[in-house]
Amino acid sequence: MRWGRCGPRRHRLQARPSMKSELQALLREALGTLGLATDAPAPADARLPRPTLERTRDPAHGDFASNAALVLARSAGLRPRDLAERLLAALPASPLVTRVEIAGPGFINFHLSPTAYHQVVPIILQQGPAFGRSRIGAGQRVQVEFVSANPTGPLHVGHGRGAAYGAVVADLLAAVGYDVHREYYVNDAGRQMDILAASVWLRYLELCGEELPFPSNGYRGDYVWDIAAALHREHGDAYRVERAVVFAGVPADAGGDRPDGDQEAHIDGLVANAKQLLGDNRYRLVFELGLNTILDDIRDDLAQFGLTYEEWYSERTLSERGAVHRAIERLRTAGHVYERDGALWFRSSAFGDEKDRVVVRENGQSTYFASDIAYHMDKLERGFARVIDIWGADHHGYVPRVKAALTALGDDASRLDVLLVQFAVLYRGGEKVQMSTRSGDFVTLRQLRQEVGRDAARFFYVMRRCEQHLDFDLDLAKSQSADNPVYYIQYAHARVCSVLRQAADKGLALDLAPDRGQLERLTEAQENNLLRTLSRYSEVIETAALGHEPHQVATYLRDLANDFHTYYNAHQFLVTDTDLRDARIKLILAVRQVLRNGLDLLGVSAPERM
RNA sequence: GCCCUCGUAGCUCAGUCGGAUAGAGCAGCCGCCUCCUAAGCGGCAGGUCACAGGUUCGAAUCCUGUCGAGGGCACCA
Numbered sequence: 252m253r254w255g256r257c258g259p260r261r262h263r264l265q266a267r268p269s270m271k272s273e274l275q276a277l278l279r280e281a282l283g284t285l286g287l288a289t290d291a292p293a294p295a296d297a298r299l300p301r302p303t304l305e306r307t308r309d310p311a312h313g314d315f316a317s318n319a320a321l322v323l324a325r326s327a328g329l330r331p332r333d334l335a336e337r338l339l340a341a342l343p344a345s346p347l348v349t350r351v352e353i354a355g356p357g358f359i360n361f362h363l364s365p366t367a368y369h370q371v372v373p374i375i376l377q378q379g380p381a382f383g384r385s386r387i388g389a390g391q392r393v394q395v396e397f398v399s400a401n402p403t404g405p406l407h408v409g410h411g412r413g414a415a416y417g418a419v420v421a422d423l424l425a426a427v428g429y430d431v432h433r434e435y436y437v438n439d440a441g442r443q444m445d446i447l448a449a450s451v452w453l454r455y456l457e458l459c460g461e462e463l464p465f466p467s468n469g470y471r472g473d474y475v476w477d478i479a480a481a482l483h484r485e486h487g488d489a490y491r492v493e494r495a496v497v498f499a500g501v502p503a504d505a506g507g508d509r510p511d512g513d514q515e516a517h518i519d520g521l522v523a524n525a526k527q528l529l530g531d532n533r534y535r536l537v538f539e540l541g542l543n544t545i546l547d548d549i550r551d552d553l554a555q556f557g558l559t560y561e562e563w564y565s566e567r568t569l570s571e572r573g574a575v576h577r578a579i580e581r582l583r584t585a586g587h588v589y590e591r592d593g594a595l596w597f598r599s600s601a602f603g604d605e606k607d608r609v610v611v612r613e614n615g616q617s618t619y620f621a622s623d624i625a626y627h628m629d630k631l632e633r634g635f636a637r638v639i640d641i642w643g644a645d646h647h648g649y650v651p652r653v654k655a656a657l658t659a660l661g662d663d664a665s666r667l668d669v670l671l672v673q674f675a676v677l678y679r680g681g682e683k684v685q686m687s688t689r690s691g692d693f694v695t696l697r698q699l700r701q702e703v704g705r706d707a708a709r710f711f712y713v714m715r716r717c718e719q720h721l722d723f724d725l726d727l728a729k730s731q732s733a734d735n736p737v738y739y740i741q742y743a744h745a746r747v748c749s750v751l752r753q754a755a756d757k758g759l760a761l762d763l764a765p766d767r768g769q770l771e772r773l774t775e776a777q778e779n780n781l782l783r784t785l786s787r788y789s790e791v792i793e794t795a796a797l798g799h800e801p802h803q804v805a806t807y808l809r810d811l812a813n814d815f816h817t818y819y820n821a822h823q824f825l826v827t828d829t830d831l832r833d834a835r836i837k838l839i840l841a842v843r844q845v846l847r848n849g850l851d852l853l854g855v856s857a858p859e860r861m
Numbered sequence: 862g863c864c865c866u867c868g869u870a871g872c873u874c875a876g877u878c879g880g881a882u883a884g885a886g887c888a889g890c891c892g893c894c895u896c897c898u899a900a901g902c903g904g905c906a907g908g909u910c911a912c913a914g915g916u917u918c919g920a921a922u923c924c925u926g927u928c929g930a931g932g933g934c935a936c937c938a
Contacts, residue, residue: 608935613936648933
């Protein structure tokens with residue numbers, strides 16, 4: 252995290268979002284006093300490290316440590332420890348800090364007062380669900396596009412990870428003050444959709460009693476039968492065409508007894524025949540029926556997974572509005588396209604791509620890539636400060652060409668971040684669950700939710716870094732044991748609720764007013780650990796949001812739950828000493844609040860009893 | 862072949878912008894319920910951070926190369 256650009260400002264204890272930013276302000280002031288501006292733009296040599304303030308790993312080094320003296324010694328013309336001395340002298344006093352010392356090669360270690368930690372409890376209780384949220388995004392508009400699976404079939408478990416990851420990235424950005432626009436790009440045009448329409452029609456013909464060979468490249472899932480059955484129910488035989496006519500002039504399929512055939516030409520021939528035999532209106536109806544049925548299913552599926560979108564963006568309307576044409580013309584005007592072999596090519600190799608790419612095919616149809624150029628152009632034209640795409644890792648080769656297109660259009664490609672999510676592999680009984688999209692034999696997201704539940708699914712999907720392959724252990728996700736991190740964390744929450752129920756049952760009068768001084772009674776090691784962990788929450792949310800790293804929240808919550816369970820086992824909360832009891836109840840109420848806030852960000856519920 | 866990502870304890874993974882003695886969980890071993898939920902807690906053991914160089918006060922982290930795993934290299938989307 253950079254140190255911010257705000258000028259020297261009187262520090263006010265409560266105004267800072269976290270104790271870390273409070274200390275940063277102190278340090279910045281000291282640096283300013285010595286004329287070592289940290290607000291200057293980064294030096295040309297970006298490899299020069301910048302001063303940082305970090306949590307220490309070893310308590311002997313205090314609570315926070317800064318490497319400022321080490322990093323700035325050279326430019327200041329001083330030895331690190333000498334510079335550290337001067338910084339120490341220039342450091343303003345603060346009630347948070349009890350002691351500052353120089354250690355090792357020139358680290359500056361800050362020891363914080365117990366009060367600094369105690370005050371985090373009333374802050375959490377006052378801010379409630381808002382605790383951990385901040386305004387560092389300053390209302391900047393950010394677009395997050397995720398899932399965007401083709402509406403040619405139900406979502407499967409591979410899409411689930413992108414869905415969970417994208418949802419949390421978006422929510423995190425919103426939590427730190429960005430104006431987030433969540434979007435699903437609907438590929439409702441193009442060849443794959445035509446293949447779906449043809450697949451539906453062929454299954455319909457089978458329901459009508461026609462016997463026909465199903466194309467090897469058609470969509471074979473059961474859902475295609477369902478859509479075909481709906482068509483047949485509503486329209487009887489009105490769309491029926493004899494088998495011989497359907498296959499007239501269609502090149503042979505490949506596979507099975509015809510290894511010499513051509514799958515692609517075969518399915519394209521069937522699509523062409525379907526369009527011609529059905530005519531515009533009837534073809535359109537079949538097409539729309541397939542699209543809408545599947546899209547409705549996807550919407551419903553994602554809603555039940557806890558995902559909401561601000562917008563479902565149609566590829567078809569994009570091209571109908573002329574955006575694709577306009578994008579290509581802009582590239583043409585800028586001199587970045589050329590014709591070869593009857594097709595129109597974008598010279599993406601001039602902008603860092605491996606090779607040039609076709610935007611208009613020989614048959615006159617624009618490519619999916621052309622739509623994507625138009626779509627990304629449109630995103631930037633809509634005025635988003637940042638645009639985030641979340642794609643499956645198998646699309647990584649696609650990143651350079653999209654960025655190339657934006658650069659060629661004269662846009663700033665650095666406004667686009669593409670986050671690549673690796674695949675999730677399911678394990679059941681220690682065995683890898685085999686899946687194959689080809690045969691339609693895949694586990695759907697809905698099935699996964701039904702098997703392990705929404706909470707476990709959401710949590711497991713985001714508990715690893717996105718570029719890490721995910722081993723999704725179904726048995727673990729279902730197990731109601733401490734091994735299961737979801738239950739472990741939720742159990743901590745339920746335990747706090749349980750203690751409060753006990754207090755109520757015993758008729759104990761709790762004084763939970765914010766500032767009564769009882770918090771000074773929290774002196775046990777477990778209490779100090781808990782306070783330290785609670786005070787980290789805002790920092791975790793900030794780094795998780797800015798780094799697009801939901802797993803940090805998952806890891807943090809596990810730590811917090813662990814600290815709580817340790818405390819629970821070591822000390823009784825409902826003691827007879829009322830001040831101590833009130834202090835402990837306030838502390839665990841703060842724990843409960845932070846658990847809730849964190850789980851909420853992950854889309855996981857916080858049950859009151861288990 | 863070229864490109865991208867990854868390689869940390871037996872297994873699954875954290876490790877902040879390069880920071881001080883590399884951390885969790887599981888599995889293993891030893892303990893802890895007359896007590897707010899044992900769906901819990903404590904302890905022990907476990908490491909050449911794939912390998913080799915380089916950069917510097919300092920490298921698991923940055924650079925180069927090698928090896929290994931996954932993915933990508935369409936007038937498909």
